[in-house]
Amino acid sequence: MEFDSSLLSLLTTPTSNGEEIFFAYRKEVRERPPDEITWYRDRGDKGIAKSLWKDKNIKQWLLIGNDMEVHKIWDSLLSTKRYTITWDDVEVDFSLPELDMVPETQEDNFRKIAGIKVINPIPVLYRRQDYPAQVDFLIDEKSNCSFIQGYLYHPSISPMAPAGLLPEDSLFNYLKDKVVAVYQPRGFYYDLRETSGSEGNTIVEGFIQHTKVFRETHLVEIRTLDGAKTLGRSSIDITSGKWQVPIGPKEGQGQFLIVNRSDEAITSGEKYYLIGNINITPNIVDTVFTDLYGRRVYLTGEHHGNKYEPIESIRWDASVHPDSNQAEIELSDRITHVLLSLGSDVVINDPFLLGDILEKDGQVKFTSQSQIIFVNALMNAMARGIIKNITLVGYWAKARRFVAGDQKIFLDNYKMLAKFLQSIFAKVPKAKLESFKLVLSNQTFHDRYWISGGLGTQVCYQVTNSTNGPFEQNELSIRQQNELDSFKERTKISRRIQEGTVINLI
Amino acid sequence: MGVYLHHVSYYLRGAIEDKTVDAINYITSILSPIDGNKYYIMDPYLNVVDDIQYPIKESKVENSIWSFLIAELAMPDTAFKIITREPVDGIFEKGPHPPYSLPVSPLINNAKVDVCKYVDKKYCDTGMHDRFILRDGNEGLAGVHIGPSLADIKDKDVSITPYSAPTVATALKAFSDMWNACITNKEWKK
Numbered sequence: 001m002e003f004d005s006s007l008l009s010l011l012t013t014p015t016s017n018g019e020e021i022f023f024a025y026r027k028e029v030r031e032r033p034p035d036e037i038t039w040y041r042d043r044g045d046k047g048i049a050k051s052l053w054k055d056k057n058i059k060q061w062l063l064i065g066n067d068m069e070v071h072k073i074w075d076s077l078l079s080t081k082r083y084t085i086t087w088d089d090v091e092v093d094f095s096l097p098e099l100d101m102v103p104e105t106q107e108d109n110f111r112k113i114a115g116i117k118v119i120n121p122i123p124v125l126y127r128r129q130d131y132p133a134q135v136d137f138l139i140d141e142k143s144n145c146s147f148i149q150g151y152l153y154h155p156s157i158s159p160m161a162p163a164g165l166l167p168e169d170s171l172f173n174y175l176k177d178k179v180v181a182v183y184q185p186r187g188f189y190y191d192l193r194e195t196s197g198s199e200g201n202t203i204v205e206g207f208i209q210h211t212k213v214f215r216e217t218h219l220v221e222i223r224t225l226d227g228a229k230t231l232g233r234s235s236i237d238i239t240s241g242k243w244q245v246p247i248g249p250k251e252g253q254g255q256f257l258i259v260n261r262s263d264e265a266i267t268s269g270e271k272y273y274l275i276g277n278i279n280i281t282p283n284i285v286d287t288v289f290t291d292l293y294g295r296r297v298y299l300t301g302e303h304h305g306n307k308y309e310p311i312e313s314i315r316w317d318a319s320v321h322p323d324s325n326q327a328e329i330e331l332s333d334r335i336t337h338v339l340l341s342l343g344s345d346v347v348i349n350d351p352f353l354l355g356d357i358l359e360k361d362g363q364v365k366f367t368s369q370s371q372i373i374f375v376n377a378l379m380n381a382m383a384r385g386i387i388k389n390i391t392l393v394g395y396w397a398k399a400r401r402f403v404a405g406d407q408k409i410f411l412d413n414y415k416m417l418a419k420f421l422q423s424i425f426a427k428v429p430k431a432k433l434e435s436f437k438l439v440l441s442n443q444t445f446h447d448r449y450w451i452s453g454g455l456g457t458q459v460c461y462q463v464t465n466s467t468n469g470p471f472e473q474n475e476l477s478i479r480q481q482n483e484l485d486s487f488k489e490r491t492k493i494s495r496r497i498q499e500g501t502v503i504n505l506i
Numbered sequence: 507m508g509v510y511l512h513h514v515s516y517y518l519r520g521a522i523e524d525k526t527v528d529a530i531n532y533i534t535s536i537l538s539p540i541d542g543n544k545y546y547i548m549d550p551y552l553n554v555v556d557d558i559q560y561p562i563k564e565s566k567v568e569n570s571i572w573s574f575l576i577a578e579l580a581m582p583d584t585a586f587k588i589i590t591r592e593p594v595d596g597i598f599e600k601g602p603h604p605p606y607s608l609p610v611s612p613l614i615n616n617a618k619v620d621v622c623k624y625v626d627k628k629y630c631d632t633g634m635h636d637r638f639i640l641r642d643g644n645e646g647l648a649g650v651h652i653g654p655s656l657a658d659i660k661d662k663d664v665s666i667t668p669y670s671a672p673t674v675a676t677a678l679k680a681f682s683d684m685w686n687a688c689i690t691n692k693e694w695k696k
Contacts, residue, residue, distance in 0.1 A: 401581070443527045444534075446577045447568045464565040465612065473612045477565065492523070 004186075005033040006070035009165060010061040010094060011148075012049070013134045018093030019049075019059070022132040023175065025166060026074050028186035030211070033066035037073070039085075040064070043161060047090030052148055052158045053322070056137065060160050061094075078126065078181065099126040099181055111270040113227065113255055119268045120187030125179045137320040138175055143330065144322065145172035156322050188214075192256060192272060197246055204254070205244040208236055215241060217262065222247055223255040225271060233259070292376040293329050308340035308386070310459045310480055318474040328373055331471060335377035338450065338461055338478055344388040345453035348467065349493045351445055353394035353438065355468030356403045357413040364413070364420045370471040375417075382421065385430035391453060393439045393496055402468075411503055414438055418505035436505040441496040449489050450478070460486035508650075508667035511659075526571045526659055529666060533639065534578050536650050536668045542583045543643035546681045548636060551655040554588060554608060554621050555596035562611045563598075571656050573614075580617040588621045589684055597621065603692050605685075622688035638669070640678050649674040 007027045012019035039045040040062045049059035063070070077083045083094045102125040112118055131139060138144050146152040150159025151168050160166070174182060192206030204222050208215065215236040222231045222245045231254065232245035247254075257269035314334045321327035339346055348354075354374065358365040366372045381387055392414075396407060403410050418436045425431035448463040460481040470476035481489060509532050516525045537545070552558075552572060561573035568574050576586060587605070597606045605620035637656075640649040649669035656664065669677060 398578075443524070444531055444578065445527075445568065446574055447566065462565060469612065479565075 004067045005029050005031040006067050008063050012059050013057050021096050022135050024181040027184040037065040046087045097128045102127050117268045119270050121185040124183040126181035127178045128180050140320050142172045202250045203246050208241045219259040221257040221259050225253045310341045313479040316476045332373045332377040336380040339381040342452040343454050347391045347451045347453040349393040350448045351395040351398040352466045353392050364417050368468045371468040374467040389435045391437045396440045415505045438503045439497050439500040441500040510665045513663050537641045539579045539581050541581045545586045546640040547588045550591035551657045552590040553592040577614050580614040584617040586619045589624050594623045625694045647674040
């Protein structure tokens, strides 16, 4: 029985002449092929494609056929950059831009044994010369690709079919690299490991996921990494797919080969490298912080003690997100990352501070959605147990323009916010703040900078909007400053802190 | 009345940028920015492209005293009219005729900033020399005279003198005449 089907998935956006393909994926699968090329219902059949994202006009077309026929379509598409299909009175023209095949890199070759076909061939990639402008919202936003791939759920976006067709994050990574056509040749899943045998020797054992016929007709052979010496052979269990090869001393690396029983020919094989000394520490969860969007952070989890590297820049644009809720989540996560990269001492230098905060029935009442997003981001950062000291530097004469009460009420409400933050993490000593200060500068300033106040990391970010503004203004840009600018700004901010009025909020 | 900012005293104190902040603090104390104010700025040496447009575009408002000052004055519904002698060709999406609008930015509260370029000796045989900022709004008229230009404040002495109410009215009339002439004559280009 032959199992030589190929799937071809086309992601398109409409043009005046038909459909422009922004991502084509051909995958050889282990399935019995239909008699002729078959378009899936509602994914191309009769010219009706699946609309994945209505607002952005993204459609998926999907067909299955035997390897040779799909190969012909693929070849024709790549060589002529066009493909036309007709159903009765419906005709659809697909087009592709000019593409170059991406050469195999050395890194891709580390598994390859000279002269032997690899078990899981690396995909063949085709790259366009410029970014597909019509889907810039996919290149800008990883989550949008995950919604389309189906690894994340969004109510307004339908996932591609079949589920799991593309590996997680791969669509984003391909598009970001201008790769718009990918051919994934057939392989099969296998795994292997080294264990200690009862006689003190080492056993290489593993599993092959393949057909019964394949298991019957093939053997596994293990060789040394250079291929000079055969360490052993094993048949494959027809029912379970398992095999075992005793090899003597521990090797940790070698060649894994598939041998045809009838003619002893090696049909495929790869080099393998085993990673030793993996320690697994149990993670005991005793407290969970759930953020505004329902995401859970384990407060005694693996985040504690992690270092977050400074980032070059972050740009957030509300218009590229599918909806306002997703835009909020993305904005919050970006701010969290920036705050974490500042290390233990975070200094927020913003003439308007965090904006006005009100009190209602003894509780903190926020005055803007941006403020809520910022505080959510701050709580997410605090939950990681890295931030110890927060200093807000502002200028009262400017801040008061947007404050309902007088300075005493303003400061009292900020103290209430500080208590609120402390109370959330009251049971988690690692996440508690050691200090939370507000400094009123005695000189005016305008620009916003977030800096690391500690002695270790010297990071300085320039921020375009006040913390209570980006969501309402639909954009935010955060850029790390170069060494000279960073030094200048840090000097200025230090002076503001030294000469200003310091208020301890906790 | 007014302030005289001695360069040497800031130089010796070691914080030159304090002079910028002091100048801005004084000017804003006279012009008291509130919502809806209109500001009229005349300065032959004010380069709106380098000193206002780019610092705002690059989100480094404090890098230039002019962008810093505009940001301090810009409240909701604020508008600025600027007459300068400096080139205006670098304005993004510059319109075909004056006044030319600078890009709107949330960093200056989305204030409208319109610019006219004055060409000396073309209008009433007078040269443009004075530098002033006038305010008209719900709190009435106010204004300051600046001598010399704020453009390179970091390297020189600067005096800032508040105008009396009748002087502001006179200056505003002169500004309006010159503004209208700039628009009517379209930069005096043939």
